[in-house]
Amino acid sequence: MPELPEVETVCLALSKILNNSRVNNVKITRKDLRWNIKENLETCLKEKILKKPFRRGKYILIPTSEKHILLIHLGMSGTIKIISGEYNISKHDHVKINIETKENKFFSLVYNDPRRFGYVDFFHVNRIENHFLLKKLGVEPLQNDFTIHYLQKKISKKSKCVKNFIMDQSIIAGIGNIYASEILHRANINPLRAVNNLNTEQLKSIIEATKFILKKSIKVGGTTIKNHMQPDGKLGYFAQKLQVYGKNKHNCNKCNNIITQINISNRSTYFCNNCQK
Numbered sequence: 001m002p003e004l005p006e007v008e009t010v011c012l013a014l015s016k017i018l019n020n021s022r023v024n025n026v027k028i029t030r031k032d033l034r035w036n037i038k039e040n041l042e043t044c045l046k047e048k049i050l051k052k053p054f055r056r057g058k059y060i061l062i063p064t065s066e067k068h069i070l071l072i073h074l075g076m077s078g079t080i081k082i083i084s085g086e087y088n089i090s091k092h093d094h095v096k097i098n099i100e101t102k103e104n105k106f107f108s109l110v111y112n113d114p115r116r117f118g119y120v121d122f123f124h125v126n127r128i129e130n131h132f133l134l135k136k137l138g139v140e141p142l143q144n145d146f147t148i149h150y151l152q153k154k155i156s157k158k159s160k161c162v163k164n165f166i167m168d169q170s171i172i173a174g175i176g177n178i179y180a181s182e183i184l185h186r187a188n189i190n191p192l193r194a195v196n197n198l199n200t201e202q203l204k205s206i207i208e209a210t211k212f213i214l215k216k217s218i219k220v221g222g223t224t225i226k227n228h229m230q231p232d233g234k235l236g237y238f239a240q241k242l243q244v245y246g247k248n249k250h251n252c253n254k255c256n257n258i259i260t261q262i263n264i265s266n267r268s269t270y271f272c273n274n275c276q277k
């Protein structure tokens with residue numbers, strides 16, 4: 001599932017194309033994603049100007065010239081394809097947006113999602129604060145308000161395990177299952193620890209590890225963008241240099257101990273029981 005760094009990478013790639021580009025037409029081949037796409041999306045978007053996208057949590061938000069927002073969520077398996085010129089719909093392509101850039105170049109933006117857990121929405125910018133997917137999102141982990149004070153405020157009511165805590169989108173927006181394991185390994189904290197038992201130093205190390213892991217991954221994603229015009233043009237995933245996720249039975253890169261795999265809330269979780277206390 002694409003997490004914050006993957007979504008940020010998609011935004012970055014889109015911003016190279018969507019910089020006052022005009023929508024020539026929109027084709028929806030399948031409406032029933034996680035929620036149904038609005039009936040009028042095609043007509044609402046047509047002939048609108050799309051501006052540079054930005055990210056909130058795991059959501060891609062594309063402002064239009066007429067104070068609307070096009071929201072794209074990649075869900076579990078969604079990708080965006082940026083194809084130069086015309087493009088014929090293929091399997092699992094649900095939305096195709098044909099655009100013309102300021103430089104009169106033509107592109108097709110295609111939303112592809114085999115499992116259909118993603119979503120595409122369009123709404124007035126006034127509704128951004130109250131949009132059902134956005135209104136409960138917690139702090140952006142790469143911004144300055146992700147602080148010890150913020151975490152302590154959120155912890156007082158919570159006794160859940162630290163892994164579920166950092167994956168809770170209403171607390172920190174954008175961290176999913178893969179990066180949660182990576183962050184806790186870097187912070188030397190066992191994913192099963194009750195979050196209200198962590199001391200200030202440990203909370204500090206979670207903040208440091210979160211910013212470090214996410215920034216490093218965004219950098220890796222950025223280097224893959226120049227290849228986004230590959231024949232399939234797919235964006236949404238890139239090869240990450242992971243330290244623990246999926247590395248069960250491998251050696252920990254810090255201490256050489258064997259990495260353990262467990263399930264927390266039915267999600268695979270990887271950690272080193274020697275380094276992570």
Ligand SMILES: [Zn+2]
Pocket residue numbers: 252253254255256257272273274275276
């Ligand atoms: Zn270790």
